[in-house]
Amino acid sequence: MSRSGASRARARVAAGLPRYTEEEAQLRRQQARVRADRAKEQLTAELTALKLQRGCADCGYRAHAEALDFDHLPGAVKIAGVTRMVSERRSRDAVMAEVAKCEVVCANCHRVRTATRRVPLQNAEAAPLSR
Numbered sequence: 001m002s003r004s005g006a007s008r009a010r011a012r013v014a015a016g017l018p019r020y021t022e023e024e025a026q027l028r029r030q031q032a033r034v035r036a037d038r039a040k041e042q043l044t045a046e047l048t049a050l051k052l053q054r055g056c057a058d059c060g061y062r063a064h065a066e067a068l069d070f071d072h073l074p075g076a077v078k079i080a081g082v083t084r085m086v087s088e089r090r091s092r093d094a095v096m097a098e099v100a101k102c103e104v105v106c107a108n109c110h111r112v113r114t115a116t117r118r119v120p121l122q123n124a125e126a127a128p129l130s131r
């Protein structure tokens with residue numbers, strides 16, 4: 001007699017045993033890791049394509065996605081950096097909601113933006129942003 005996995009699990013729980021055997025639990029954890037890795041790879045690829053498609057909002061640079069950042073716009077409520085959220089395996093929806101609060105800028109323009117925002121009065125005359 002071959003019973004389904006769910007039926008076996010119910011029988012084990014009814015007998016006061018853990019839902020899954022140690023082998024089943026191990027396999028399920030491994031499968032979950034594989035799924036999570038695949039989802040992270042897909043999301044990273046999607047974000048890379050998005051960066052290259054948009055390019056730097058300030059100077060237009062778009063040669064390497066690694067040199068492009070997601071810059072949270074002033075006034076946006078920042079949950080976390082987009083890359084950090086991806087590495088923390090946050091959901092695609094959560095990551096894309098964060099991306100929506102950002103502009104893509106190259107690393108150089110991002111630094112200039114950040115410095116200008118920190119001391120807006122000092123830098124406003126010395127180095128205005130190009131946009």
Ligand SMILES: [Zn+2]
Nearest residue numbers: 056059106109
């Ligand atoms: Zn730039």
